[in-house]
Amino acid sequence: xxxxxxxxxxxxxxxxxxxxxxxxxxxxxxxxxxxxxxxxxxxxxxxxxxxxxxxxxxxxxxxxxxxxxxxxxxxxxxxxxxxxxxxxxxxxxxxxxxxxxxxxxxxxxxxxxxxxxxxxxxxxxxxxxxxxxxxxxxxxxxxxxxxxxxxxxxxxxxxxxxxxxxxxxxxxxxxxxxxxxxxxxxxxxxxxxxxxxxxxxxxxxxxxxxxxxxxxxxxxxxxxxxxxxxxxxxxxxxxxxxxxxxxxxxxxxxxxxxxxxxxxxxxxxxxxxxxxxxxxxxxxxxxxxxxxxxxxxxxxxxxxxxxxxxxxxxxxxxxxxxxxxxxxxxxxxx
Amino acid sequence: xxxxxxxxxxxxxxxxxxxxxxxxxxxxxxxxxxxxxxxxxxxxxxxxxxxxxxxxxxxxxxxxxxxxxxxxxxxxxxxxxxxxxxxxxxxxxxxxxxxxxxxxxxxxxxxxxxxxxxxxxxxxxxxxxxxxxxxxxxxxxxxxxxxxxxxxxxxxxxxxxxxxxxxxxxxxxxxxxxxxxxxxxxxxxxxxxxxxxxxxxxxxxxxxxxxxxxxxxxxxxxxxxxxxxxxxxxxxxxxxxxxxxxxxxxxxxxxxxxxxxxxxxxxxxxxxxxxxxxxxxxxxxxxxxxxxxxxxxxxxxxxxxxxxxxxxxxxxxxxxxxxxxxxxxxxxxxxxxxxxxxxxxxxxxxxxxxxxxxxxxxxxxxxxxxxxxxxxxxxxxxxxxxxxxxxxxxxxxxxxx
Numbered sequence: 001x002x003x004x005x006x007x008x009x010x011x012x013x014x015x016x017x018x019x020x021x022x023x024x025x026x027x028x029x030x031x032x033x034x035x036x037x038x039x040x041x042x043x044x045x046x047x048x049x050x051x052x053x054x055x056x057x058x059x060x061x062x063x064x065x066x067x068x069x070x071x072x073x074x075x076x077x078x079x080x081x082x083x084x085x086x087x088x089x090x091x092x093x094x095x096x097x098x099x100x101x102x103x104x105x106x107x108x109x110x111x112x113x114x115x116x117x118x119x120x121x122x123x124x125x126x127x128x129x130x131x132x133x134x135x136x137x138x139x140x141x142x143x144x145x146x147x148x149x150x151x152x153x154x155x156x157x158x159x160x161x162x163x164x165x166x167x168x169x170x171x172x173x174x175x176x177x178x179x180x181x182x183x184x185x186x187x188x189x190x191x192x193x194x195x196x197x198x199x200x201x202x203x204x205x206x207x208x209x210x211x212x213x214x215x216x217x218x219x220x221x222x223x224x225x226x227x228x229x230x231x232x233x234x235x236x237x238x239x240x241x242x243x244x245x246x247x248x249x250x251x252x253x254x255x256x257x258x259x260x261x262x263x264x265x266x267x268x269x270x271x272x273x274x275x276x277x278x279x280x281x282x283x284x285x286x287x288x289x290x291x292x293x294x295x296x297x298x299x300x301x302x303x304x305x306x307x308x309x310x311x312x313x314x315x316x317x318x319x320x321x322x323x324x325x326x327x328x329x330x331x332x333x334x
Numbered sequence: 335x336x337x338x339x340x341x342x343x344x345x346x347x348x349x350x351x352x353x354x355x356x357x358x359x360x361x362x363x364x365x366x367x368x369x370x371x372x373x374x375x376x377x378x379x380x381x382x383x384x385x386x387x388x389x390x391x392x393x394x395x396x397x398x399x400x401x402x403x404x405x406x407x408x409x410x411x412x413x414x415x416x417x418x419x420x421x422x423x424x425x426x427x428x429x430x431x432x433x434x435x436x437x438x439x440x441x442x443x444x445x446x447x448x449x450x451x452x453x454x455x456x457x458x459x460x461x462x463x464x465x466x467x468x469x470x471x472x473x474x475x476x477x478x479x480x481x482x483x484x485x486x487x488x489x490x491x492x493x494x495x496x497x498x499x500x501x502x503x504x505x506x507x508x509x510x511x512x513x514x515x516x517x518x519x520x521x522x523x524x525x526x527x528x529x530x531x532x533x534x535x536x537x538x539x540x541x542x543x544x545x546x547x548x549x550x551x552x553x554x555x556x557x558x559x560x561x562x563x564x565x566x567x568x569x570x571x572x573x574x575x576x577x578x579x580x581x582x583x584x585x586x587x588x589x590x591x592x593x594x595x596x597x598x599x600x601x602x603x604x605x606x607x608x609x610x611x612x613x614x615x616x617x618x619x620x621x622x623x624x625x626x627x628x629x630x631x632x633x634x635x636x637x638x639x640x641x642x643x644x645x646x647x648x649x650x651x652x653x654x655x656x657x658x659x660x661x662x663x664x665x666x667x668x669x670x671x672x673x674x675x676x677x678x679x680x681x682x683x684x685x686x687x688x689x690x691x692x693x694x695x696x697x698x699x700x701x702x703x704x705x706x707x708x709x710x711x712x713x714x715x716x717x718x719x720x721x722x723x724x725x726x727x728x729x730x731x732x733x734x735x
Contacts, residue, residue, distance in 0.1 A: 274414060275421070
């Protein structure tokens with residue numbers, strides 16, 4: 001049933017996936033590994049975010065809180081308590097999951113802009129804790145986090161093993177998102193996105209679905225943050241600021257809201273801009289802004305969304321493309 | 335598929351070969367890493383790049399080739415800064431990174447430099463941890479740190495009669511450290527701290543804090559904050575008539591660019607510590623003239639410090655004829671630092687450059703003869719009194735004897 005759903009025949013999809021996987025395996029020989037790892041972490045973060053906005057229609061403006069708190073917990077447990085990298089990542093992810101459950105429980109009672117504001121307010125509380133608490137190191141962050149040895153065997157201090165470890169984490173996270181979207185659970189989420197009152201009238205306890213989706217999204221955002229803390233060997237305030245919550249919106253919109261692969265593309269574009277335009281100084285933010293405006297005006301479905309749409313138009317038997325999923329459309333008033 | 339992997343492998347070998355070559359025999363390459371777009375852009379920013387370029391031009395060819403200067407914006411994000419630093423050291427053949435304002439970014443770059451055994455010449459960051467517990471054999475802190483700011487301002491102000499203090503402190507680690515260090519100095523010199531108030535970072539309205547400071551009747555209001563927070567507290571303090579009322583502000587971290595944007599009317603009477611002021615003597619004036627001809631405004635002490643650091647680094651390379659980091663660091667420690675802003679400065683083993691520091695007071699508008707005529711020298715504090723003694727910093731590189 002999944003074959004031609006978005007215009008690509010099944011064997012194309014398998015082909016594309018295989019090609020991308022091969023590219024991912026060969027990439028560290030061609031590109032700078034740290035840059036790739038950074039992009040993968042942000043890609044996972046954007047996928048987690050997209051799960052919520054693209055498939056449930058909930059615009060969270062506080063996802064940095066999950067990413068950042070997981071980064072802090074991982075950095076702290078690995079550095080101060082000598083946790084093994086995998087345990088450290090699990091600890092960070094678990095805290096993000098817990099936080100997600102609490103935030104979600106509070107936030108899903110509201111919709112649209114109110115939902116976004118509640119998540120933003122809660123995230124700012126996390127930011128405040130990160131600035132003030134002793135263990136986070138305030139504005140200096142937690143520095144010099146040891147990468148350690150994975151399961152006591154693989155030395156992550158070298159770029160290559162670290163890259164493949166990050167790639168594995170990313171693929172695991174991505175697979176989880178993919179599985180969620182294509183499960184009956186995912187179908188219900190989409191139903192809630194399209195028309196929540198109807199889903200309720202069909203007998204679904206929508207708030208439970210939303211809470212579960214929110215927690216899952218927070219957990220994956222935490223996984224991304226925890227991994228990022230090991231990649232850069234630091235956890236800092238950057239990860240918990242509201243700008244980070246905004247950046248993930250940008251990545252998702254650039255790549256394609258509500259597409260499976262869009263957030264990954266968006267994250268790569270964003271991280272590439274940040275890295276390769278760094279010598280342009282203050283122009284980075286201006287260029288990012290211009291690209292964002294262009295994207296919103298010209299390809300409203302995002303890069304991947306437009307490609308999928310094109311494929312659909314040329315696929316036999318399909319003439320009309322459904323309108324792009326937008327936030328406004330999916331967030332009816334209360 | 336097999337073809338692709340093969341190509342990838344070939345490319346990888348070619349790349350690593352190119353990288354190795356760049357490291358051993360290429361030109362000396364220096365990266366200026368700082369904030370180009372946000373709150374510290376005026377202090378360092380493009381001006382630091384200009385200063386580094388001037389130092390490279392003045393040095394002429396080094397190891398037979400022209401010195402290359404590259405630059406990037408770290409956006410005050412430690413992860414962005416660390417990623418750029420890694421890439422510069424690993425891939426772009428950068429031999430030394432300089433400036434790096436914002437202590438959190440500097441601490442991150444410090445760890446990268448330690449790991450890669452490459453040189454970092456810190457000018458912008460104020461954290462004294464860089465030469466304390468986090469010290470690194472490949473890093474130098476060139477012009478100042480929180481310890482020296484606190485000691486020079488605190489000590490001198492008490493000596494000149496300002497013996498009661500009230501602190502307005504930015505509520506984060508940097509502010510707390512500044513307040514703690516300054517309060518210690520004030521008490522050691524016989525003064526008293528009558529009170530303090532903690533203010534959240536990036537506060538717009540200082541009125542309630544300033545009223546508390548006014549009500550405390552302290553002679554000196556110590557500003558343990560930086561950048562926009564300092565500017566706001568002084569501006570609003572002028573509106574409350576604090577300086578007219580006989581109280582004085584003591585800024586613990588103020589750059590000439592801050593004074594310029596405040597204006598002399600609001601800033602007059604403010605005392606501050608700096609390692610350099612463009613209008614101190616013939617040499618500083620000559621350098622500042624050259625700098626402002628190119629950049630349009632006189633250098634801040636950060637920008638001047640970048641010149642000083644890059645010039646000394648290149649001098650050391652020329653003296654020994656190699657850019658091997660271990661040898662260069664040893665030579666930089668051996669050579670005394672002498673330039674337009676430094677007299678017999680010395681790079682210590684913990685990375686601290688010991689140099690004279692100066693206490694200035696902002697002129698009254700009537701005393702100023704031009705837009706950039708802002709400060710008058712009150713006191714010169716010799717380096718051994720301004721900076722933390724070598725054995726007090728908990729630097730693991732310093733042998734306990």
